[in-house]
Amino acid sequence: MNHYAVTAAVAACLFAQTLSQPVLAQSAAYSDGKIKIGVLTDLSGQLSDSTGQGSIAAAQMAVEDFGGSVNGTPVELIFADHQNKADVGASTARRWYDVDQVDAIIDVPNSAVALAVQQITKEKNRVAIFSSPASSDLTGKACTPNGIHWTYDTYALAHVTGEAVVASGLDSWYFLTSDYAFGHALERDTGAVVESQKGKVVGSVKMPANNADFSSFLLQAQASPAKVVALATAGADTQNAIKQAAEFGLGQSGKNIVALLLAISEVHALGLPATQGIMLTTPFYWDMSDETRAFSKRFFEKRKAMPTFYQAGVYGAVSHYLKAIKAAGTDAAPTVMKTMKETPVNDFMTKNGTVREDGRVLRDMYLFQVKTPAESKAPWDYYKLVRSIPAERAFRPLSESECPLVKKM
Structure with a gap:
């Protein structure tokens, strides 16, 4: 230690x-x-x-x-x-x-x-x-x-990214989900948003964390009728899933990859050719x-x-x-x-x-899209702002809270 x-x-x-x-x-x-x-x-x-x-x-x-x-x-x-x-x-x-x-x-x-x-x-x-x-x-x-x-939190990621993607017409989703508390919460919160916007979750698969081979999971997603393959993953798992999705040609087969949690370090590691066009939610970007x-x-x-x-x-x-x-x-x-x-x-x-x-800290959240290589003017110039979401819209309202500290009216 x-x-x-x-x-x-x-x-x-x-x-x-x-x-x-x-x-x-x-x-x-x-x-x-x-x-x-x-x-x-x-x-x-x-x-x-x-x-x-x-x-x-x-x-x-x-x-x-x-x-x-x-x-x-x-x-x-x-x-x-x-x-x-x-x-x-x-x-x-x-x-x-x-x-x-x-x-x-x-x-x-x-x-x-x-x-x-x-x-x-x-x-x-x-x-x-x-x-x-x-x-x-x-x-x-x-x-x-x-x-x-x-x-x-997962509620904000789900509501900002999920609502924007469903509103664009991508209304059928398949989840590749990390099999621990984070992944379960992110799939749950995002699935609820998709369905509240009249979309449909057509399937999901739970995957072990720190996974090096996504091939069987990606093939299941590719065979589904879903328009969106949503990654309820983090860190190296997200990087490996995006990289292997490109190798399997999921984009060319009509699937849209949505990374529900993506850090700029992961975009940097993967490069813009692999990540261009991905929508992501974050409270911070260095060039704001x-x-x-x-x-x-x-x-x-x-x-x-x-x-x-x-x-x-x-x-x-x-x-x-x-x-x-x-x-x-x-x-x-x-x-x-x-x-x-x-x-x-x-x-x-x-x-x-x-x-x-x-x-819960309430702060504004931001929906970004990863730039294309041609749009990027310098190293780490990776995001373009799509919209700003005020805190009261991004995070779960107290009226829906299960927290025992919250005084119910």
């Missing part, structure tokens, strides 16, 4: 030693004399390129931009690889909370791992802010007072504004790649947490959660976002 710590700069530590007594009294409200954040991520599996070391770098940037300390108390960052195993993620979270005195866990790609960590976080009364897992159950039936679903470009340039200097929306979300999650801790004057989870929910989310990717009572 890889662990690693980032502490405040020496100068910040020296400065903290000279703080006046009132500030020292305030910093005493922080447990153990430090604020400790754990980045639980994928360092070795199919999401390691889109999260992994890039998520750690984004968290580092957020801590550095905050000055390395809060009210004179140093911020420490550690990380671990959950290996895409729920039991490994759960045991890491338990050890971090019980032994290492971690105050908050960030990132957690893989919905099965995130759901396990969510429950342990509730049991230990700490904070978890999920940037990379997708399952909308995190703020649905599995919601807790201690969890925030930060960046996106001066602010996104400025952050992405700094990130690129560290990682030699543009940030994915997962990694951009990690930066925002850490920043919002530190702002809340500073405002609250404590790292006690109930007070910090209350402060985060009362504080608007404002950073380079979100303007006046809110943290809802179920833990």
Whole structure:
């Protein structure tokens, strides 16, 4: 298990030693004399390129931009690889909370791992802010007072992409679905959208994660009457499915490939000839504004790649947490959660976002289409904006929520 710590700069530590007594009294409200954040991520599996070391770098940037300390108390960052195993993620979270005195866990790609960590976080009364897992159950039936679903979810992916594709006339769908919590939730949420728009789900097949050979699944999809082959997959599975779909000539046979979850790192790895024309939903693209470009340039200097929306979300999650801790004057989870929910989310990717009572962050989402090679003018110039979707349309309304924290009228 890889662990690693980032502490405040020496100068910040020296400065903290000279703080006046009132500030020292305030910093005493922080447990153990430090604020400790754990980045639980994928360092070795199919999401390691889109999260992994890039998520750690984004968290580092957020801590550095905050000055390395809060009210004179140093911020420490550690990380671990959950290996895409729920039991490994759960045991890491338990050890971090019980032994290492971690105050908050960030990132957690893989919905099965995130759901396990969510429950342990509730049991230990700490904070978890999920940037990379997708399952909308995190703020649905599995919601807790201690969890925030930060960046996106399967409901938003389903509604933004699903509605647009069905509206274009592609109304019969066949799902290739990763056989774990994320894939199940994404197929469920998207299938519901397709059917609500008078479309039809004609079939689906569940596939093991980290799959290298999609041939039998693609042949089943090709033999179906569906107009759309929808990939409810992530990371390397999505890359392999798109690559092999091109090799099998699914496009030439009249099938339309829809990648329900696609990161820019995966488009970069596959190349525009293989991905051109694909529609995708994301809350962030590096080339959207001066602010996104400025952050992405700094990130690129560290990682030699543009940030994915997962990694951009990690930066925002850490920043919002530190702002809340500073405002609250404590790292006690109930007070910090209350402060985060009362504080608007404002950073380079979100303007006046809110943290809802179920833990869902509401932010605008965007439907993009991957450019053709001829349309792309430079490396990483991959997307063109199709439409913007306001937060209240993109995410599940509270009236439909299964979260027990939500007060029903």
